[in-house]
Amino acid sequence: MIRFNAEFVASAFALDGCPRWKRAEVALAGRSNVGKSSLLNALAGVKGLARTSKTPGRTRCLNFFSVGDTLALCDLPGFGYAKMGHEEAAKIAFMMHEYIHERVNLAAIAILVDCRRGPQHDELDLAAMAAERGIEVIPVATKCDKLRRSERAAALKRFDSMRVAPIFCSATSGEGIDDLRRRILAVDRMDAAEPGPHSESNSATFDEWLKWVFDHPVAENTSDEWWWQEPDYDEGGRWLDRPPMPALAFVAKLFENPLQYLSCYSDAQINQGLDFIVSTSCSKHFHWLIDGRVDLNLRKRCIRSIEGLSRELFAPRCSDDVCKGTKPLDYICFMLWDLAIHHACHREDNPDGTYSEVRDPEIDKESVNTLARIITIPSLACQQSALHGLGHLVDDACLGANIIQKYLDDHPNLRSDIRTYAQRALLGKVQ
Numbered sequence: 001m002i003r004f005n006a007e008f009v010a011s012a013f014a015l016d017g018c019p020r021w022k023r024a025e026v027a028l029a030g031r032s033n034v035g036k037s038s039l040l041n042a043l044a045g046v047k048g049l050a051r052t053s054k055t056p057g058r059t060r061c062l063n064f065f066s067v068g069d070t071l072a073l074c075d076l077p078g079f080g081y082a083k084m085g086h087e088e089a090a091k092i093a094f095m096m097h098e099y100i101h102e103r104v105n106l107a108a109i110a111i112l113v114d115c116r117r118g119p120q121h122d123e124l125d126l127a128a129m130a131a132e133r134g135i136e137v138i139p140v141a142t143k144c145d146k147l148r149r150s151e152r153a154a155a156l157k158r159f160d161s162m163r164v165a166p167i168f169c170s171a172t173s174g175e176g177i178d179d180l181r182r183r184i185l186a187v188d189r190m191d192a193a194e195p196g197p198h199s200e201s202n203s204a205t206f207d208e209w210l211k212w213v214f215d216h217p218v219a220e221n222t223s224d225e226w227w228w229q230e231p232d233y234d235e236g237g238r239w240l241d242r243p244p245m246p247a248l249a250f251v252a253k254l255f256e257n258p259l260q261y262l263s264c265y266s267d268a269q270i271n272q273g274l275d276f277i278v279s280t281s282c283s284k285h286f287h288w289l290i291d292g293r294v295d296l297n298l299r300k301r302c303i304r305s306i307e308g309l310s311r312e313l314f315a316p317r318c319s320d321d322v323c324k325g326t327k328p329l330d331y332i333c334f335m336l337w338d339l340a341i342h343h344a345c346h347r348e349d350n351p352d353g354t355y356s357e358v359r360d361p362e363i364d365k366e367s368v369n370t371l372a373r374i375i376t377i378p379s380l381a382c383q384q385s386a387l388h389g390l391g392h393l394v395d396d397a398c399l400g401a402n403i404i405q406k407y408l409d410d411h412p413n414l415r416s417d418i419r420t421y422a423q424r425a426l427l428g429k430v431q
């Protein structure tokens with residue numbers, strides 16, 4: 001059993017009543033009667049820690065529990081209790097909204113859903129609200145002892161809309177409790193590893209991040225780019241001492257719908273901002289793609305989101321010859337996978353003074369699958385970008401040759417320079 005020392009600390013009825021501490025908080029949310037109190041007791045291994053109530057909706061404030069030295073749980077009021085008065089329900093909704101939108105300490109939210117019911121809009125809205133701020137969402141399927149084995153697959157399917165597979169838990173049988181403890185403690189470890197994750201400077205929203213990445217004049221020379229001028233560049237700039245989870249969630253959100261968020265920037269500004277995000281020599285964003293402390297689902301989602309960027313932004317706006325760079329976005333379209341994937345490895349020193357590159361096979365696999373879709377986009381720019389990435393993957397991870405071969409087979413009349421490039425990619429010889 002994993003150690004999980006939880007102790008009740010305080011209750012609050014508004015944001016300004018919440019504890020002033022530096023602990024990362026994991027919120028527990030769910031409808032009344034979902035089994036939240038029972039789960040909290042099971043996590044802590046203490047029977048009366050949260051009052052298990054047969055009267056739904058009894059807890060109407062935020063309840064804080066310390067866990068170890070650096071983590072805390074916040075038990076949110078159960079929502080959706082039909083017998084609650086309108087005014088009371090509105091008060092609770094406001095308090096939860098305030099907490100989820102503004103609480104700087106909030107690092108993750110476990111959304112509890114009865115496994116027999118699956119998430120409905122309340123839970124999906126909550127997950128969307130959390131994702132908006134880059135807060136990790138941990139779906140939990142409660143009361144799983146009530147499912148027969150044969151009903152598991154259907155129950156899992158009901159959670160598809162949450163994008164992340166739930167942890168099946170039962171306070172009654174104890175199933176999944178250790179997994180959930182582990183997942184919650186991992187939030188703590190991840191945040192603790194980053195300097196100052198809960199200071200005010202880390203409370204930036206998606207909009208602030210967007211402005212910070214893109215809202216700069218375009219530099220004439222590479223050495224004049226704004227990020228080299230940041231006073232605390234050694235720290236990678238103000239934003240980069242943030243925990244990786246919000247930053248990667250912001251990247252995925254942006255790449256999935258780039259037109260929605262980038263319409264006020266010129267293509268040259270977008271090119272510069274994207275270069276900043278994906279170049280591991282400029283920022284840490286893509287470096288975190290191979291950071292095992294960051295939720296794998298989020299890292300994979302980030303890779304997949306590059307398809308959105310390719311379809312919406314690169315396909316309509318890049319030239320048919322991205323290697324030559326005649327249009328502002330050509331550079332980043334061509335280089336993105338090189339910068340992101342070729343460098344997606346840790347260097348580990350060998351005793352003889354050389355070093356080995358250690359890759360993350362899950363990320364490589366997600367990259368190949370994403371590239372297999374991008375290469376089918378009817379845009380020579382996207383195809384060249386994909387060939388470049390695949391060429392590096394052939395060389396670095398022995399993956400992707402079959403996709404390049406299929407591309408060659410499917411395009412017998414390919415422009416000759418692209419055919420030559422694809423043939424070089426097949427051998428892993430791209431630059």
Ligand code: GDP
Binds near residue numbers: 036038057078146170
């Ligand atoms: P809350 O309103 O979300 O805090 O829910 P409670 O923890 O008070 O649980 C509501 C009801 O569900 C109670 O009758 C519990 O005994 C029952 N319950 C809670 N967890 C489980 C579980 O894992 N399995 C089963 N079978 N019943 C549970």
